[in-house]
Amino acid sequence: MAALSQIDDYERIRKIHRVLVMHYVEGLSQAEIARKTGLSHPTVNRLVKEGHERGFVEITVKSPFQSLFDLEKRLVEAGSLREALVVPSASEQEEVNLRAVGKSVADYLLATLKDGDTICVSGGLGVSAVVEALAPSRAYDVTVVPATGGVQGKHFIDVNHVAAQFASKLQGKAFQIHAPIFAASREERDVLLSLQSVREVLARARDAAIALVGIGSVLSEKSTYFSLGPSAPADPDGLARSGAAGELVAHLIGADGALSDYGLNQRVVGLTLDEFRSIPLSIGISAGARKVEPIASVLRGGFLDVLATDERTGTRVLESLKG
Structure with a gap:
């Protein structure tokens, strides 16, 4: 059971990572991600939010000044x-x-x-x-x-x-x-x-x-x-x-x-x-x-x-x- 739980967690993390890359790196909107992945828009939103909560996202703002x-x-x-x-x-x-x-x-x-x-x-x-x-x-x-x-x-x-x-x-x-x-x-x-x-x-x-x-x-x-x-x-x-x-x-x-x-x-x-x-x-x-x-x-x-x-x-x- 513990092994299955670890696998499920890995799959969820992989899914979160994929959504985060599409959103923040590739610049896709959550609606576009939902169409490409077959996930519902609310699910994509929850995955992005969970990624933030898990500390997977660091936002850096750079300025020429x-x-x-x-x-x-x-x-x-x-x-x-x-x-x-x-x-x-x-x-x-x-x-x-x-x-x-x-x-x-x-x-x-x-x-x-x-x-x-x-x-x-x-x-x-x-x-x-x-x-x-x-x-x-x-x-x-x-x-x-x-x-x-x-x-x-x-x-x-x-x-x-x-x-x-x-x-x-x-x-x-x-x-x-x-x-x-x-x-x-x-x-x-x-x-x-x-x-x-x-x-x-x-x-x-x-x-x-x-x-x-x-x-x-x-x-x-x-x-x-x-x-x-x-x-x-x-x-x-x-x-x-x-x-x-x-x-x-x-x-x-x-x-x-x-x-x-x-x-x-x-x-x-x-x-x-x-x-x-x-x-x-x-x-x-x-x-x-x-x-x-x-x-x-x-x-x-x-x-x-x-x-x-x-x-x-x-x-x-x-x-x-x-x-």
Whole structure:
């Protein structure tokens, strides 16, 4: 009897295997398998189900972008992120890759935004790339506000310009801040922050549901940090001596992720880093070789929920975090 039972089991396994091969390897539907084998459709369905239950089927999904997905996962783990958005480094020109990153953030935002949301933004090329890529299919009842003061004569990076363009694309409304990004002194900063118009805009920024900001380099001659106003620093050497590695909402951050001991940090007209950190969803966008250490420093500080970058930059950021 035991031998007969083993034979019956073998025959059933053989039948299950045959059905599974026809279904998953040859690509036949269960109805086609029933016609070819003479089995009923319900019997074929039961055999496929039993094959799954016995562990005969392993389904593997492969993607041409698997390396990107793996990198995103490793960045999330190493950078304590909620999510990472990594696009292929399709060009040797960093501005081309930044535009691709901007498109990924634009798509992410449109899938996340809700009517009634307030978005606070920084200026800069990264956020501008997001605005350029926005292609909403409907109007959004949202408010866009600056996270910092503005920059005179630099429309492409000025936060007021970016906020206005952002709101225009979404058919929402924008607020402007009538103050420079850096005050000439701490006393002047206190006066500017006490102005009702400035105070109201920054209050809206603190209550934002989403923050979208660029991550700035400060040790490169190409850094826009040196053009943020008449009170901005004039020499990179002084920044290097301060230990600054990157910039976030106009604040200088050290390689360890802590606020740098640099005088200009006391003169920022904008959100503090603690206020920025309290916003429910903070998204940072940055790409390029000179942004690797700034991004790593921001991640070490735990300031972001989502990082958007390209594969080449993301790989080097991961190496920096693990190094």
